[in-house]
Amino acid sequence: MKATGVVVEYNPFHNGHLHHLRETRNATGADIVVAVMSGHFLQRGEPALVSKWSRTRMALEAGVDVVIELPYCFATQHAEIFSRGAISLLDSIGCESFCFGSEDGDIDTFEKTVVFIEANRERYNTYISGFIREGMSYPSALAKAFQTLVSGDSVIDLSKPNNILGFHYMEARNQIHSSLKAYTITREAAGYHDQHFSSPSIASATSIRKNIFSSEGDHKIDSYLPSTSVDQLTQYQLEYGGFHRWENYWTVLQYKLLSSSKEELKEIYEVEEGIENRMKECVKTSTSFEEFMTKLKTKRYTWTRLQRMLLHILTNTRKEEMRHRHASASYIRLLGMNKMGREFLHSKKKEMPLPLISKLSSANQSEIELDVRAAEIFSLGLKNAAARKKLLHQEWSQPPVMI
Amino acid sequence: MKATGVVVEYNPFHNGHLHHLRETRNATGADIVVAVMSGHFLQRGEPALVSKWSRTRMALEAGVDVVIELPYCFATQHAEIFSRGAISLLDSIGCESFCFGSEDGDIDTFEKTVVFIEANRERYNTYISGFIREGMSYPSALAKAFQTLVSGDSVIDLSKPNNILGFHYMEARNQIHSSLKAYTITREAAGYHDQHFSSPSIASATSIRKNIFSSEGDHKIDSYLPSTSVDQLTQYQLEYGGFHRWENYWTVLQYKLLSSSKEELKEIYEVEEGIENRMKECVKTSTSFEEFMTKLKTKRYTWTRLQRMLLHILTNTRKEEMRHRHASASYIRLLGMNKMGREFLHSKKKEMPLPLISKLSSANQSEIELDVRAAEIFSLGLKNAAARKKLLHQEWSQPPVMI
Numbered sequence: 191m192k193a194t195g196v197v198v199e200y201n202p203f204h205n206g207h208l209h210h211l212r213e214t215r216n217a218t219g220a221d222i223v224v225a226v227m228s229g230h231f232l233q234r235g236e237p238a239l240v241s242k243w244s245r246t247r248m249a250l251e252a253g254v255d256v257v258i259e260l261p262y263c264f265a266t267q268h269a270e271i272f273s274r275g276a277i278s279l280l281d282s283i284g285c286e287s288f289c290f291g292s293e294d295g296d297i298d299t300f301e302k303t304v305v306f307i308e309a310n311r312e313r314y315n316t317y318i319s320g321f322i323r324e325g326m327s328y329p330s331a332l333a334k335a336f337q338t339l340v341s342g343d344s345v346i347d348l349s350k351p352n353n354i355l356g357f358h359y360m361e362a363r364n365q366i367h368s369s370l371k372a373y374t375i376t377r378e379a380a381g382y383h384d385q386h387f388s389s390p391s392i393a394s395a396t397s398i399r400k401n402i403f404s405s406e407g408d409h410k411i412d413s414y415l416p417s418t419s420v421d422q423l424t425q426y427q428l429e430y431g432g433f434h435r436w437e438n439y440w441t442v443l444q445y446k447l448l449s450s451s452k453e454e455l456k457e458i459y460e461v462e463e464g465i466e467n468r469m470k471e472c473v474k475t476s477t478s479f480e481e482f483m484t485k486l487k488t489k490r491y492t493w494t495r496l497q498r499m500l501l502h503i504l505t506n507t508r509k510e511e512m513r514h515r516h517a518s519a520s521y522i523r524l525l526g527m528n529k530m531g532r533e534f535l536h537s538k539k540k541e542m543p544l545p546l547i548s549k550l551s552s553a554n555q556s557e558i559e560l561d562v563r564a565a566e567i568f569s570l571g572l573k574n575a576a577a578r579k580k581l582l583h584q585e586w587s588q589p590p591v592m593i
Numbered sequence: 594m595k596a597t598g599v600v601v602e603y604n605p606f607h608n609g610h611l612h613h614l615r616e617t618r619n620a621t622g623a624d625i626v627v628a629v630m631s632g633h634f635l636q637r638g639e640p641a642l643v644s645k646w647s648r649t650r651m652a653l654e655a656g657v658d659v660v661i662e663l664p665y666c667f668a669t670q671h672a673e674i675f676s677r678g679a680i681s682l683l684d685s686i687g688c689e690s691f692c693f694g695s696e697d698g699d700i701d702t703f704e705k706t707v708v709f710i711e712a713n714r715e716r717y718n719t720y721i722s723g724f725i726r727e728g729m730s731y732p733s734a735l736a737k738a739f740q741t742l743v744s745g746d747s748v749i750d751l752s753k754p755n756n757i758l759g760f761h762y763m764e765a766r767n768q769i770h771s772s773l774k775a776y777t778i779t780r781e782a783a784g785y786h787d788q789h790f791s792s793p794s795i796a797s798a799t800s801i802r803k804n805i806f807s808s809e810g811d812h813k814i815d816s817y818l819p820s821t822s823v824d825q826l827t828q829y830q831l832e833y834g835g836f837h838r839w840e841n842y843w844t845v846l847q848y849k850l851l852s853s854s855k856e857e858l859k860e861i862y863e864v865e866e867g868i869e870n871r872m873k874e875c876v877k878t879s880t881s882f883e884e885f886m887t888k889l890k891t892k893r894y895t896w897t898r899l900q901r902m903l904l905h906i907l908t909n910t911r912k913e914e915m916r917h918r919h920a921s922a923s924y925i926r927l928l929g930m931n932k933m934g935r936e937f938l939h940s941k942k943k944e945m946p947l948p949l950i951s952k953l954s955s956a957n958q959s960e961i962e963l964d965v966r967a968a969e970i971f972s973l974g975l976k977n978a979a980a981r982k983k984l985l986h987q988e989w990s991q992p993p994v995m996i
Contacts, residue, residue: 477978
């Protein structure tokens with residue numbers, strides 16, 4: 191059985207993802223698709239709309255064969271660390287290839303770009319640090335350094351979000367000396383961050399979430415999602431009383447910022463350069479997460495970077511805890527599988543260099559600690575105390591989803 | 594001007610307090626009554642019903658001349674440390690005496706008891722440790738040790754809550770070598786912890802609070818409170834949207850317990866003997882503060898002791914922060930005064946051995962840090978975000994209440 195991997199958030203799973211899934215099977219000729227999916231918290235430093243279990247079900251019902259979790263220590267990071275975690279997991283579980291969507295759509299250009307950067311690594315890094323010193327944010331510095339370096343050459347456009355991710359997947363693959371074959375397919379219609387619907391059936395996850403929150407309970411999103419996703423969203427709302435977003439965590443974030451000393455905040459991962467002082471000031475005058483973020487925002491920090499810092503503050507993730515974790519994945523957490531997926535895992539299990547966790551209680555507790563804490567804190571985003579308790583326990587009681 | 598001191602919580606100020614105030618003036622012949630009042634959090638490890646500012650107003654309107662704050666590091670402690678803080682503040686502000694309500698009502702018996710215990714300190718302590726080793730709670734061990742020691746002698750009954758407090762006030766006075774003269778008056782009608790009304794005009798604060806929460810918005814408590822207190826309570830509810838109680842802090846307490854490691858919890862003041870493990874377990878299966886407390890409770894710990902631990906966890910008060918604080922008071926925080934009170938303070942100001950703080954911004958910030966943090970966290974007990982912001986800022990913006 192030939193397996194290929196995809197790196198996903200599925201927040202929520204929509205028609206664009208379905209399209210990507212079909213194209214992935216076509217391009218790679220794989221029998222099995224393994225999705226490495228972020229858990230409850232996502233790369234932009236936000237909670238997912240619904241739990242990882244609900245999103246796993248969406249994925250399986252749409253045809254994914256195996257879903258594994260991208261641990262918190264990778265899922266909530268910038269592209270480099272994020273990619274290292276994701277690609278090493280796909281490599282460990284026994285995929286032969288991986289396939290990503292990109293604006294560029296041509297894998298040879300990606301290969302060429304990675305080789306080019308590797309050959310010019312030193313100059314590239316010098317440019318980046320230079321631009322950061324000039325006050326640029328990290329992503330802007332990266333893109334600008336790249337532009338400066340490659341002027342005239344035919345390489346990919348690293349100002350496009352999916353190109354950036356793809357580039358880092360390929361770079362990660364080379365760095366861990368993996369033999370995974372890379373594929374890319376052109377991303378259709380909706381841009382990554384589009385907030386408005388521009389096609390009759392394809393819309394970005396951002397615009398879908400925006401629509402969900404602008405009219406909670408009365409979605410007009412059915413044409414952009416497979417019906418199985420719509421069912422999962424409806425079910426989640428019924429069962430847990432609503433969806434998750436940063437505003438739901440505002441009180442506990444406010445509490446954490448007020449109750450922690452500056453010294454304690456400085457121990458949190460990514461909190462640097464005295465931003466803790468600004469946070470402690472702004473939190474006192476804000477009445478919502480949105481208002482707080484607006485007050486906190488400066489040119490120096492991107493919205494995403496601030497959200498990630500705040501997420502690590504929310505989950506009390508300290509620098510010292512992350513240090514030894516984000517170097518490489520140390521376990522494969524199984525979230526769900528279909529019949530084909532089960533056969534695939536059975537055939538590969540003995541060769542896997544990492545433990546495959548399907549029951550939390552039998553895992554190395556100190557290794558999974560961050561994921562468990564993130565899951566427990568995610569549950570606090572529900573208003574109803576009974577629903578909250580149920581979701582908190584799901585982290586322990588839920589076996590891998592099987593369909 | 595002769596001043597006498599009283600030690601109070603006024604949660605809320607009721608007719609029993611009014612009676613005590615009048616009797617205090619009669620007994621001591623003082624022109625001025627200074628109340629040292631707990632801030633937002635109280636001795637039993639609970640939030641006060643309404644803010645210290647509202648309770649200060651109740652006190653002044655009922656005839657108290659000066660209200661100063663008993664800092665968090667004393668107010669939330671067992672009788673010994675609580676009394677040390679309160680009595681040393683009354684001594685520092687220039688009172689000549691203090692007066693407390695007690696079940697016994699005879700000051701000579703108190704004097705005799707304190708002398709007796711001081712003469713038998715060693716045996717007394719041995720008994721206490723013995724009873725604690727047998728599994729008794731600290732307050733029970735204290736009462737039992739006392740009983741064992743004094744059998745046959747005519748001393749006060751230390752199983753009565755007001756007698757215990759009074760005894761500790763007198764002991765504190767001797768320990769700090771204060772010349773404060775002590776008075777006691779018999780406590781009328783309602784017992785300290787009575788939950789039911791038993792007199793037409795006097796009821797315990799416990800029963801009044803119980804009634805307030807059992808029918809929020811429709812109080813039948815008017816006959817037990819001066820009309821000025823009723824007005825304050827009504828005003829508070831209108832202005833801040835409700836009263837404070839532990840249940841309002843349940844989500845943030847749950848968050849704190851879930852997000853903190855056992856090592857972090859062990860650094861919190863009063864958290865000892867592995868109770869942090871029990872807390873982390875019980876919090877996962879509880880949907881309310883009441884349910885959590887019921888699960889946590891064992892014979893070994895009194896309800897009050899557990900509530901105090903949880904309060905220090907809520908306010909993130911670490912052992913290392915308390916160590917140098919509860920030895921003695923280092924500032925006098927003025928909460929309010931009437932005209933007479935202002936004259937009194939003016940006449941005494943130069944002799945005070947401690948700084949009198951009437952404006953928070955001009956105080957030593959590291960000294961008042963715990964009180965400020967407690968006040969900010971207290972504000973999170975309000976549902977409405979704007980009311981919360983208003984209350985949080987009151988800690989900084991409110992000058993002493995003047996009437």
